[in-house]
Amino acid sequence: MYNNKGLTYSASQFYVPGYGIQQVLEHLKQFYGNPPIYIHENGYPMHQDVVFGDGPRVEFLSEHLKNLLTAVRNGSNTRGYFAWSLMDLYELLSVGDTYGLYYVDFADDDLKRYPRSSAIWYKDFLKGRHTETGRFSDH
Numbered sequence: 001m002y003n004n005k006g007l008t009y010s011a012s013q014f015y016v017p018g019y020g021i022q023q024v025l026e027h028l029k030q031f032y033g034n035p036p037i038y039i040h041e042n043g044y045p046m047h048q049d050v051v052f053g054d055g056p057r058v059e060f061l062s063e064h065l066k067n068l069l070t071a072v073r074n075g076s077n078t079r080g081y082f083a084w085s086l087m088d089l090y091e092l093l094s095v096g097d098t099y100g101l102y103y104v105d106f107a108d109d110d111l112k113r114y115p116r117s118s119a120i121w122y123k124d125f126l127k128g129r130h131t132e133t134g135r136f137s138d139h
Helices: 019-031 055-073 117-126
Strands: 002-004 007-009 037-043 078-084 102-104 113-115
Touching: 019 037, 019 055, 037 055, 055 078, 055 117, 113 117
Parallel strands: 037 078
Antiparallel strands: 002 007, 102 113
8 A cells, every 4th residue: 555645555556545435335325225235355455475564454444444334323234344355365367466364375285374464453353352553443
């Protein structure tokens, strides 16, 4: 993730504002009768050589979940959220980038898996624990 004139970009050069998820959900609520929403594959690409220190992914997830929570509190009928992805995998047309919360060592015959910092953060978030980017409790 890098910042260029106040805009935050992912490693693959896509502009990924955290507030966008809230705006889309509130738009669907206002103009489409607030249908049930399930968010799939919300994630942040990083170069596959990043083994543990994926702080930009933590920032991405934190911002998106914070804005998702705001939309839900504002009445969005969001019923599910699925981070992309649990483990590294091969992405079509995305050679060298990975979305996994867990690093997979593809050079290892057993494909050993190791939690990245984002996996630890996400686990703590789901358990309601304090994290380095804030706590999302009712306040």
